[in-house]
Amino acid sequence: MLNALGIIPARYASSRLPGKPLIDLGGQSIIQRVVAQAQKSSLSRVVVATDDERIYRHVLSFGGEVILTSPDHPSGTDRVFEAYQKLDLGAEVDCVINIQGDEPFVQPAQIDALVQLFAATPPPQIATLVKPVLTEEELRSPHLPKVVIDQRGQALYFSRHPLPYQRQHAPEQWLAHHRYLRHIGLYAYRPDILEQITRLAPSPLEIAESLEQLRWLEHGFRIQTTETNLETIGIDTPDDVARALQFLQSQAHA
Known part of the structure; x- marks a missing residue:
């Protein structure tokens, strides 16, 4: 069985929606919903990588695993790689999945589809x-x-x-x-390739x-x-939050 590690980069600063991971969507934060969806997949482990103490404490509060990373990363990929390094899992990991921290309705089947590709030789x-x-x-x-x-x-x-x-x-x-x-911005990498692309x-x-x-x-x-x-429904603006709440309500009445 493949050992697939899921890492969710989540930063507090956002020009259009500051504090986005902590925004409440129907009783759960955006980041809590992302973690819950990822945990339904075939991933061996799901870890949030954040640069902010508020997000760090919040993830711990709902029982999630979280790692503090540098605030200076230019991209989510760089944040994912720092978290992977800090976990120090070495050759145990077959692939690393980068799950967007603003996709509260990411589907477990989408994650699994990427993981399955790494069974190829x-x-x-x-x-x-x-x-x-x-x-x-x-x-x-x-x-x-x-x-x-x-x-x-x-x-x-x-x-x-x-x-x-x-x-x-x-x-x-x-x-x-x-x-x-x-x-669809969900990425999977071989660990050695993840290291190489962060140097580019x-x-x-x-x-x-x-x-x-x-x-x-x-x-x-x-x-x-x-x-x-x-x-999926990505959250980038206040309008997206409203759209996500409408989606939740439609699911509740389905």
């Missing part, structure tokens, strides 16, 4: 999820990155712009003539698109994708 370097684009709104939204993959399901490119460009069709007809995929300097494509995964592609790392049809 050889296992992937990095893995992530893709989901079919279903609406024009999704296709045009710069907040929902799109991904182009090859015949083996490996990522060729990620963009905030719809790709590919269909020269022979008007943009409003693109969805009818091509199957677009968007990226920011790359031109990453800076242009503001997408960290382009740094890895530009440096020659391979990202395996697997498809999901399950939806």
